[in-house]
Amino acid sequence: MPQYLFPNGRCATIVSSPAVSPTPEVADARSVALKNPVGRLLGTWQRLAPLPGGKWLFSRLLGWVAPYTGSIGARVESLEPGHVRVSLRDRRAVRQHLGSIHAVALVNLAEVTSGLAMLSAVGSTARGIVTALRIEYRKKARGTLLAESRVSPSPVLEPVDAEVTATITDAAGDIVAVATITWRLAPL
Numbered sequence: 001m002p003q004y005l006f007p008n009g010r011c012a013t014i015v016s017s018p019a020v021s022p023t024p025e026v027a028d029a030r031s032v033a034l035k036n037p038v039g040r041l042l043g044t045w046q047r048l049a050p051l052p053g054g055k056w057l058f059s060r061l062l063g064w065v066a067p068y069t070g071s072i073g074a075r076v077e078s079l080e081p082g083h084v085r086v087s088l089r090d091r092r093a094v095r096q097h098l099g100s101i102h103a104v105a106l107v108n109l110a111e112v113t114s115g116l117a118m119l120s121a122v123g124s125t126a127r128g129i130v131t132a133l134r135i136e137y138r139k140k141a142r143g144t145l146l147a148e149s150r151v152s153p154s155p156v157l158e159p160v161d162a163e164v165t166a167t168i169t170d171a172a173g174d175i176v177a178v179a180t181i182t183w184r185l186a187p188l
Contacts (some may be wrong), residue, residue: 042120045079062112069112072105074147082121082151086113090143101141109147110135110166110179117149118164118183125188126156132182141176145169159186 044061048054055075063070072094077085086109088094094105111130118128149166161182168177 041116042079042081045076049079066112069108072108074109074112076116077146079116079120081123082117082153084113084116084120084149086116086147088145088147090141090145099142101145103135103137106137106141106145106168106177107133107135107179109145109168110149110177111181113147113149113166114151114164114179114181114183117151117166118162118185121151121153122156122185123153126185127188128162128183128185130181131161131184133179135177135179137177139170139174139176141168141170143171145176156185156187159184161185 041062045058048058051057055077059073059075060070062076063073072088073091074086074088077087088101088105088109090101094101096102111133115128115130119126122128145168147166147168149164151162151164161184164181164183166179166181167175168179170176
């Protein structure tokens with residue numbers, strides 16, 4: 001049997017099990033999971049969210065998977081198929097020179113919110129990419145913001161464009177910005 005020598009001089013025997021070929025159903029499920037990690041995304045959320053610091057950890061993992069999205073440091077507050085809420089703290093890293101949250105940080109927040117809602121609604125049977133984005137700024141963005149998006153789940157049987165709205169509000173509940181994001185969806 002093969003052995004592994006650790007740097008501290010200890011030795012371990014590596015025991016392996018005989019190779020087992022996955023059934024076609026398992027192989028198909030693995031293939032879909034690799035193409036679209038939405039199933040893992042929801043499962044990871046369900047495992048981490050109830051834990052102390054779990055929402056923070058999930059949000060950091062999301063930022064690691066999508067680095068530009070992670071640059072604003074948004075935090076996923078709730079996630080279920082077709083509905084998501086994401087918060088953004090007002091801090092120097094996301095402000096512009098006039099002291100309010102930068103317009104592009106708001107676009108980034110809206111895009112990640114719509115994306116999580118859309119992809120969690122269609123599940124692991126489709127993939128999506130943004131093809132258009134419109135945003136209307138209604139008020140200076142100051143303080144902690146909350147972005148929310150809701151999508152009705154529907155199966156994707158052929159390529160289709162779907163519009164998703166993300167509404168960003170401030171701590172007083174006033175609407176700061178409303179974004180409409182067009183997603184091109186295609187079945188896997």
